[in-house]
Amino acid sequence: MGNTVLVTGVARYVGARLATALAADPGIDRVIGVDTVPPTAFARSGGAQLEFRGIDLRSSDLAKVIGTADIDTVVHMTLLSGPARSRSALKEHNVIGTMQLLAACQRSATVSRVVVRSTTAVYGSSPADPAVFTEETEAAEPPATGYAKDAVEVEGHVRGFARRRPDVAVCTLRFANFMGPGVDSPLTRFFAQPVLPTVLGFDPRLQFVHEDDGVEVLRRAAGEDHPGTFNVAGEGVLMLSQCLRRAGRVAVPLPSPTFRVLGELARASGLLDFSPEHQALLTYGRAVDPSRLWAELGWTPTFSTADAFADFLARHR
Template sequence: MTHTVLVTGVSRHIGARVASALAAEPGVGRVIGVDTVPPPSAARDGGCHAGRTEFVRVDLRSPDIAQVIAAADVDVVVHVSLMSGSSRSRSAAKEHNVIGTMQLLGACQRSTTVRRVVVRSTTAVYGSAPNDPAVFTEDGEPVEAPPSGYAKDAGDVEGYVRGLARRRPDVVTSTLRFADFMGPGVDTPLTRYFTQPVPPTVLGFDPRLQFVHEDDGVEVLRRMALEDHPGTFNVAGDGVLLLSQCLRRAGRFSLPVPSPLFRLLGEAARAAGRVDFSPEQLALMCHGRVVDCGRLVRELGWQPKFGTAAAFEDFLRSRGGSGGLTAALADRLSDFAPGRPAPYKDEQ
């Protein structure tokens, strides 16, 4: 039996890549891509959204999505259109995330053909607080649930997925909590942050960060769409980078500012339309977040190809080289030294 897959959010990078990856699968008959806006020109995404994906422009917030699912006998739904609301206003993003998911999952519940639903969520649902455990597992409850913003949307979305799983036990539901995406084609508030000339940091804080490479993200979504893996899974690259380490690897000088000023700067940057800094981003910049991906690795028998550091490295390469000024300075300094530096040996 060949699958008919519905992918939401295909007008953005990850959605488009997932759609084209699925379209290339022999077991997939049709891929229907939906989004509220038409996909950008093929040139921008390197043509990767083209292929056999049929695009249907549907506002997820309207009940039209049910008709699409019914008309095409969709049996797999991959919902990747969750967005952090970078360009639009917060309320529009919330409407898109929460109401859109309600409509989509409502349609899935009614449908007689849908067998599998894969939903993209985020590790932001764990929040970011000083009194949390250092590493989150899927069962862990955050000490403070995120009170607002993108993270709350994702929490609500996960709630609706659990509702669907309860009401339609015959439908396999997978929820994927992704760490921040990183890679050549990724454009998020965080990637824009790292391309600032002098990124501000919060004075006295050095958060632990984790990234997932876009290739790995697409691969996880592809596998989840084609096989039954019910449950909730964290998805992140192996290892951890500290924010200070990221900035050093990017060869950038940072500007430590006290947290109230950091918030103000964020607001100003948002008003100027440069970077989007939401309160949850401020929390992330203070306390960081690390998740355990053991369950995903065990379930799929597969490990993300890129670790956190490798994903960041790949991102830096795509944005024009890493190292930069600080590395050059250190190299110049070593030139004056008479001996050759011994490489640091680390057995681990």
């Protein structure tokens, strides 16, 4: 049975919550959290089974931890979209970090389960795509930039690992945008503003996963073998216009070239992370079919897309 779980990316909100939830699980003896900076929420909950290691995924320290700690399950969730560092640093963190981690897992004799947090951004957003993506759908225009492209590369490395180690159960979870009172992402920061720029003449479909459901999905994936790739999203979709009206925000529709330039300016000034893939999402939208995961887990999420957004608004009025 999986007794020792390694969680990467615990300094961030969902990672910290997952580590705490896993530590509370009686079936798990030990949870090792890894990140470059110590988590704040995590330190407070600090149970006896919870350890934190300040490790950069790109360093060889990680291989040492995996080699010595008899780790059974690895939950990899460091995929970053943050604007904090330069693009090359971000890519190195996302892709090189994953390669290092997978290399360490491949050498390990104890790791029997790997869970990777990916994103539905791997499908891109374009007018030539089907309305609803299933796990098999090929993107019409695969993401060529940023975070989404990193995610595509990370998934490629994960598939390669799964081929080389067929004895390890590899579960790739493609999450829709997280939404809820505790989430801090480019999208939640976008919705927290009083006046929002939108793309004139477009009303994208958006899909959210509530943070509680996201943590629960990760916890279940870390606790049992669910090999394969799965979409994770709350039931239903919300149009951007619906979100804005429910939030009582003022929309400022801008022609798409203006929207793009403003987005770049906001990004350069560090005000708001308005990456090109984010702009594509706010123009063409995206919806996925998560039914395969619900059938696999025999569980359905508590929050629909609309519920998750309502819960987010309850905090951000």
